[in-house]
Amino acid sequence: MPTAKNRNIYTFLKLGIAVLLSITINLPASAALIASWSGEGNANDSSGNGYNGSLVGNTSYGTGVSGQGFVFDGNNDYVSFNNVDFAQGSYSISGWFQVTNDTVNNTVFSATQFGGSSHGIMVRVESSGNLRFLHRFPYGSSGGTSLFTSGLSLNDGDFYHFAVVKNGASMSTFIDGVLSASTTDSSTFTSSMNIDLGINSRNSLVHDFNGTIDEVGVYNHALTLEEVALLAGASSTPVSAPSPILLAILGLVTMMLYRKYRF
Numbered sequence: 600m601p602t603a604k605n606r607n608i609y610t611f612l613k614l615g616i617a618v619l620l621s622i623t624i625n626l627p628a629s630a631a632l633i634a635s636w637s638g639e640g641n642a643n644d645s646s647g648n649g650y651n652g653s654l655v656g657n658t659s660y661g662t663g664v665s666g667q668g669f670v671f672d673g674n675n676d677y678v679s680f681n682n683v684d685f686a687q688g689s690y691s692i693s694g695w696f697q698v699t700n701d702t703v704n705n706t707v708f709s710a711t712q713f714g715g716s717s718h719g720i721m722v723r724v725e726s727s728g729n730l731r732f733l734h735r736f737p738y739g740s741s742g743g744t745s746l747f748t749s750g751l752s753l754n755d756g757d758f759y760h761f762a763v764v765k766n767g768a769s770m771s772t773f774i775d776g777v778l779s780a781s782t783t784d785s786s787t788f789t790s791s792m793n794i795d796l797g798i799n800s801r802n803s804l805v806h807d808f809n810g811t812i813d814e815v816g817v818y819n820h821a822l823t824l825e826e827v828a829l830l831a832g833a834s835s836t837p838v839s840a841p842s843p844i845l846l847a848i849l850g851l852v853t854m855m856l857y858r859k860y861r862f
């Protein structure tokens with residue numbers, strides 16, 4: 600007959616196992632991923648939505664933050680993607696960049712009105728070393744809301760993760776998985792856009808990127824802080840799967856207790 604002590608041990612172990620198994624992995628919602636460009640020797644979209652791109656100028660592939668990335672020489676190089684429908688409401692753009700020339704403005708990402716030349720979105724590393732996130736609606740050559748980070752040196756030759764998030768009436772910028780700046784803008788785009796990596800826009804070849812851009816993701820919803828941290832590889836992800844080592848130790852302890860007490 601099991602003793603009261605053994606029953607308590609058994610109950611404790613059951614509870615522990617139940618708690619561990621109830622912990623789930625929290626990954627970004629892949630259903631909201633509109634386009635994913637990894638730069639692995641091509642400009643194909645790995646999201647399954649078919650937003651494949653074209654390299655322009657001397658754009659090439661080189662060492663990225665993961666595998667290969669897109670390499671730009673700072674003079675009329677970019678990658679273009681057409682008619683991407685992602686920003687009619689909340690949206691997010693995430694990726695990595697490494698700036699080679701720190702004396703100029705380096706455009707990482709831009710989006711213009713599909714079929715037109717009017718600007719809508721821009722993500723740019725300023726010569727100051729800070730990141731600028733522009734959301735401009737109605738489309739145009741001026742206006743909109745610009746959000747700047749401050750006090751950063753994102754043009755020092757290292758790889759940095761960026762995420763810009765438009766969540767309803769708020770705009771936020773994250774660097775390396777940490778919120779860096781935020782402001783408000785309640786306007787919303789009403790059509791799909793052309794996207795370019797590495798240039799202000801294909802209609803205005805200025806602020807050319809000089810360096811490497813890699814692992815760019817475009818979302819049609821607002822990424823959460825936890826999702827951004829996960830994409831940035833930051834250690835502050837709040838929810839994780841139970842450690843295999845922890846599970847193995849728990850199993851071993853259970854077996855030893857069973858052999859000793861036969862509960």
Ligand SMILES: [Ca+2]
Binds near residue numbers: 638664666667813
């Ligand atoms: Ca890559």
Ligand SMILES: [Ca+2]
Binds near residue numbers: 656672675676
């Ligand atoms: Ca060039």
